[in-house]
Amino acid sequence: xxxxxxxxxxxxxxxxxxxxxxxxxxxxxxxxxxxxxxxxxxxxxxxxxxxxxxxxxxxxxxxxxxxxxxxxxxxxxxxxxxxxxxxxxxxxxxxxxxxxxxxxxxxxxxxxxxxxxxxxxxxxxxxxxxxxxxxxxxxxxxxxxxxxxxxxxxxxxxxxxxxxxxxxxxxxxxxxxxxxxxxxxxxxxxxxxxxxxxxxxxxxxxxxxxxxxxxxxxxxxxxxxxxxxxxxxxxxxxxxxxxxxxxxxxxxxxxxxxxxxxxxxxxxxxxxxxxxxxxxxxxxxxxxxxxxxxxxxxxxxxxxxxxxxxxxxxxxxxxxxxxxxxxxxxxxxxxxxxxxxxxxxxxxxxxxxxxxxxxxxxxxxxxxxxxxxxxxxxxxxxxxxxxxxxxxxxxxxxxxxxxxxxxxxxxxxxxxxxxxxxxxxxxx
Numbered sequence: 001x002x003x004x005x006x007x008x009x010x011x012x013x014x015x016x017x018x019x020x021x022x023x024x025x026x027x028x029x030x031x032x033x034x035x036x037x038x039x040x041x042x043x044x045x046x047x048x049x050x051x052x053x054x055x056x057x058x059x060x061x062x063x064x065x066x067x068x069x070x071x072x073x074x075x076x077x078x079x080x081x082x083x084x085x086x087x088x089x090x091x092x093x094x095x096x097x098x099x100x101x102x103x104x105x106x107x108x109x110x111x112x113x114x115x116x117x118x119x120x121x122x123x124x125x126x127x128x129x130x131x132x133x134x135x136x137x138x139x140x141x142x143x144x145x146x147x148x149x150x151x152x153x154x155x156x157x158x159x160x161x162x163x164x165x166x167x168x169x170x171x172x173x174x175x176x177x178x179x180x181x182x183x184x185x186x187x188x189x190x191x192x193x194x195x196x197x198x199x200x201x202x203x204x205x206x207x208x209x210x211x212x213x214x215x216x217x218x219x220x221x222x223x224x225x226x227x228x229x230x231x232x233x234x235x236x237x238x239x240x241x242x243x244x245x246x247x248x249x250x251x252x253x254x255x256x257x258x259x260x261x262x263x264x265x266x267x268x269x270x271x272x273x274x275x276x277x278x279x280x281x282x283x284x285x286x287x288x289x290x291x292x293x294x295x296x297x298x299x300x301x302x303x304x305x306x307x308x309x310x311x312x313x314x315x316x317x318x319x320x321x322x323x324x325x326x327x328x329x330x331x332x333x334x335x336x337x338x339x340x341x342x343x344x345x346x347x348x349x350x351x352x353x354x355x356x357x358x359x360x361x362x363x364x365x366x367x368x369x370x371x372x373x374x375x376x377x378x379x380x381x382x383x384x385x386x387x388x389x390x391x392x393x394x395x396x397x398x399x400x401x402x403x404x405x406x407x408x409x410x411x412x413x414x415x416x417x418x419x420x421x422x423x424x425x426x427x428x
Contacts, residue, residue, distance in 0.1 A: 128159025
């Protein structure tokens with residue numbers, strides 16, 4: 001059996017013969033061929049007897065107009081951390097094309113050239129679930145460089161799975177920020193007709209170019225229709241669906257604004273949003289690696305908490321049930337209580353959040369919660385678990401332990417609201 005590469009013209013011999021362009025396929029155990037009629041066919045590898053090479057793929061040179069800087073337009077830097085926005089399948093060749101130059105982006109999303117002058121920078125090309133704190137710091141450094149070079153705003157292209165985690169992390173690392181930084185993802189890849197990449201990217205660019213907003217936020221579909229995007233708060237947003245284009249929602253909060261793709265109208269929902277200033281930015285990008293998240297569960301054992309203590313972990317976010325309950329009260333669960341007490345005695349900081357997305361935790365309503373507070377567990381108000389995690393990591397890396405304990409319950413980047421409105425629960 002020959003070993004042709006995606007893009008080559010092949011003849012696949014199985015139950016019958018299939019001739020066409022070999023397509024990339026890592027998702028299934030099949031050989032995928034694009035037939036001459038335009039349709040793709042998948043043949044189980046176990047049924048393939050032979051793949052004959054008909055013709056090697058020859059790369060075609062593409063003509064791209066050079067991006068010319070236009071006077072009167074703002075400059076937006078687009079930083080790429082993953083391949084969704086700038087990658088697509090070349091269905092003629094059968095291969096994946098990933099290009100990150102300004103010319104490539106403009107050729108793909110021509111509307112963006114009418115909105116701003118584009119700078120395109122490749123920071124990394126990775127799946128977002130593989131992100132680490134070092135990658136967050138790398139993104140922050142890239143943003144810092146663009147700010148120093150005079151950009152008017154930054155768009156960070158990012159995978160959706162940990163998009164909201166990175167947005168919260170950047171929000172804390174930039175203690176002061178004087179330009180807009182929008183994180184943009186896509187639930188459907190750019191090669192599909194149903195992609196949301198173009199709408200999200202163009203709406204983000206328009207928001208940066210036409211408003212006085214400064215700070216970190218997300219820009220994603222506001223509904224399943226291709227007509228509007230929401231500008232979402234960096235520390236109060238969660239991905240709520242695996243595949244819907246409007247998967248991202250503000251939790252215990254509202255969007256900052258909406259951008260109508262068709263009318264180009266921008267409508268602010270929040271009136272007290274942060275605005276651009278001439279004040280210099282301040283970046284503190286240290287993040288403590290020895291911080292963990294543990295979700296409480298029925299029949300929970302103390303092993304994980306004890307392991308964190310032995311490994312010298314400095315912080316723990318405990319995702320409890322309801323208003324702040326944890327399995328620490330009855331005799332079978334007392335070892336969990338003792339493990340938490342020992343972690344705190346060994347200078348660990350424990351912040352408690354809820355498995356419920358909406359609402360807040362409170363230490364004074366039930367005796368069980370008060371018992372946790374008495375040993376030093378800190379109740380995290382209405383913070384999302386991911387936000388509490390990166391906030392605690394940032395505080396422990398940049399402040400003393402006592403300062404971190406005090407600041408973790410203070411609203412620093414919009415992560416804590418004094419009160420939660422009932423209208424914000426599952427609001428469409």
